[in-house]
Amino acid sequence: MSPQQTRTRATAQGAAVRDALRAEDGFRSAQSVYAVLRADGQKIGLSTVYRHLQAFTDDGVVDVIHNPDGETVYRFCGDTPGGHHHHVVCRSCGRAEEVEGSAVERWAEQTAAKAGFVDVDHTVEVFGLCPDCA
Amino acid sequence: MSPQQTRTRATAQGAAVRDALRAEDGFRSAQSVYAVLRADGQKIGLSTVYRHLQAFTDDGVVDVIHNPDGETVYRFCGDTPGGHHHHVVCRSCGRAEEVEGSAVERWAEQTAAKAGFVDVDHTVEVFGLCPDCA
């Protein structure tokens, strides 16, 4: 099957959302992306931000996680198209780095198999304070 | 340092919440715990359910995760007082099993250290379909 189907045409607003996210190195909430765009003078609606964020997520170009507070936050990860990967995320400033996770991939697979679970997926995030925030 | 201080006295409502959660083997939302208690004829308020769920979480007797949909769900894990651990969770029915995670603990620690992060914590959950739901 083909990778994923883009759900939106390339539009100015979509590009703005992508660029705003790409400019950050960390996970950001939809609202904060929206705020940044508006502060920058961009004419865009909150719904549109959510829409594109979702589309990018579907396309696999944006990663989404729920931080410990339950907030949904997004990060542009499309320049390292290795597909599935994980992050170490700064609890304070949101800055994130992608990390090598083959060990944890194997662990998750084996663990699920041992419990007899199928169609498995996993969430793995490491939170801490980055060197700057420490 | 001492483990954790209980924030609420032992009350009938607290016991009801704990028992309701203990009766389930999976992660449940606050609302669903509330619904079960009310359906059972218990006289309890939603605020109270949230309060005790939080207190139990602080005490470490209840685990809380955010499932992929972002819902906050709780699970009673106080009978296996090994402290920190992880789960394999059924996406469909919520059923969960605790799993051995020393490998992933080490991985998380090393990964964070390599990135220069301190005061680290992590979330690791494996989602899938349990044998019954498959």
Next chain:
DNA sequence: AACGGATTTGGGAACCGTTCTCATTAATGG
């Protein structure tokens, strides 16, 4: 048993992030 202060309870309002609705605007292509 009666009292008084401290704690807990729970109904409802407030809050906040996200989704939905739909009239308006912009793009496409013939």
Next chain:
DNA sequence: CCATTAATGAGAACGGTTCCCAAATCCGTT
């Protein structure tokens, strides 16, 4: 251009969680 189709964005609606506070309960003390 015009007609058709897709995207936009303002605001309403929604759902989960927290907050507020008056009423109820609990407890140690007379």
